[in-house]
Amino acid sequence: MKTIERLQNNKLLLLLSSFLFFSSFAITFIFIYFDFNSQGMTIKNDLSFSKHPTIFFFIKNNLSATFFLFLGSVVFSIPTVVQLIFLGVRFGIGSSYILKNTSVKINEILALTLPHGIFEILAMIIAGAAGFKIPYEIIRYLAGKKETILTREDIKEYLTLALISIILIVIAAFVEAYITPRIAEYFLLSPVE
DSSP states (O other), X not given: OHHHHHHHHTHHHHHHHHHHHHHHHHHHHHHHHHHOOOTTOOOOOOOOOTTOOOHHHHHHHHHXXXXXXXXTTTTTTHHHHHHHHHHHHHHHHHHHHHHHHSSOOHHHHHXXXXXXXXXXXXXXXXXXXXXXXXXXXXXHHHTXXXXXXXXXHHHHHHHHHHHHHHHHHHHHHHIIIIIHHHHHHHHTSOOOO
């Protein structure tokens, strides 16, 4: 119950984090899909999962991205803003380029990304909110909207956001390592040998 309250108390930060990610994704996707000159660029259209990375690869990769989102708490949210925009742009480039320049269809992209992507994107958005939390409370204090810079509840909310995002990263890594390849092989490829 407390966890849900702490998320609700930070809905403005969650909305800001979501806006930065999804707007950068949408702008990039539209720009590339409708206006991109793909000459000289290639993308490997290999949906084979015989050498699929391990869960530890995904945890390490996603936690390093999350670290930059958390870093905003100590550097006035600048790394958080940059990282959320970077992640949205990267996702926009990948999905728009694949849709435009390969034989991969939208349902195939969804089968390859949606199972783990739900957890991963949610984790990044919540981590982004954590990265905004401390600077946001400092701004509120400087604006005279609170008496203490950081209260015990502020720290608990920050830690709750960080912990939820880390748990979601681990879940996403598990799904990406063990479930997504099976879904992709079942729907898109020949049966697993």
